[in-house]
Amino acid sequence: MPAERVFAAMNDRPRTTVHLLDGFGLDCDQARVHVVPSARKLVALLALREAPVTRSVAAALLWRETTARRAAACLRSTLWRLSEPGVVSTADDTLFLRPGVEVDFHRARRLVDAATSADRAPEPEAVALLRTDLLPGWDYPWLHEEQDWWREARLRALEALSARFRSSGDRLRAHQAALAAVQTDPLRESAHRTLVELHLAEGNPAQAVRQYTAYRLRLRSELGLEPSPEIHRLVRPLLGGR
Structure with a gap:
């Protein structure tokens, strides 16, 4: 036809x-x-x-x-x-x-583009959609490239959303977006750094130190690495001589 x-x-x-x-x-x-x-x-x-x-x-x-x-x-x-x-x-x-026929992944890709667009307000449900994996458990060569792209794209979008929510005064959604990025990639320092900054901005120094310490221990355990000076600098005044 x-x-x-x-x-x-x-x-x-x-x-x-x-x-x-x-x-x-x-x-x-x-x-x-x-x-x-x-x-x-x-x-x-x-x-x-x-x-x-x-x-x-x-x-x-x-x-x-x-x-x-x-x-x-x-x-x-x-x-x-x-x-x-x-x-x-x-x-x-x-x-x-x-x-x-509608495809949820097409909408998610549009949310990735909108996350960094200054002339478009972030959608409230964006965080929930961007924290989901693309066909989890599927292991096919024709799918791998798309899965890898989606993982990195949504991490960047979540961090961008966190920054935009924070600048607009919506600290709750800013925290949710940054936490979703950390849960997606527990070794992603930029997402942990965002959470530390949010805890400090909210007047929760103890929570900021816990976030930093948990990330540091996991990074050392899995990769044998230390956090960067940038994230350490955020909590150094709270650690004293440690």
Whole structure:
């Protein structure tokens, strides 16, 4: 079916959402739809790529350990399983998500861009979305690069959000964003430094020292390293001669 006819035929379809953050899910009109593992991989691949993917590329990526003929057969079977609710569309030799299908990861990427945009106010729910992993537990070569990008991008976004919330006087959300960054990467010094600064700004020197000490012990235990002079300088007046 030509792409124009596919797009025109989708106007009256129910709302469908693909979830990639904190695990895979497919909702149709807010009801969870069961999807077999092979079909989950295809939907996730198309959701991440956004642009149409040829059948041969999809088959080679998803069934890379088998022959091209067998991979093509697996793809046909998977497409049949996805015929209802019809989340995947085809045009010529390409595959793509049905127009109008929402993907939570697309919104999360927009939040990353908005986090550092001075002309856009931070969204209150941004921290909750940015603290989630992309398809945790999935270990596929076609996914690794996207997972690595998302991990670093959301860490930077959380730190940027923390700074923006703090500058606007919202210390609670500033703390939540910095804590989410620390929980995502417990060895990320910039996030620990932000928490130390927030504790000091709130008049909690003991909590600032605890934060610094916990980070220092973990850094020494796991990597045999010491914190940088920058973060040590924040708590040095509180440590006396130690």
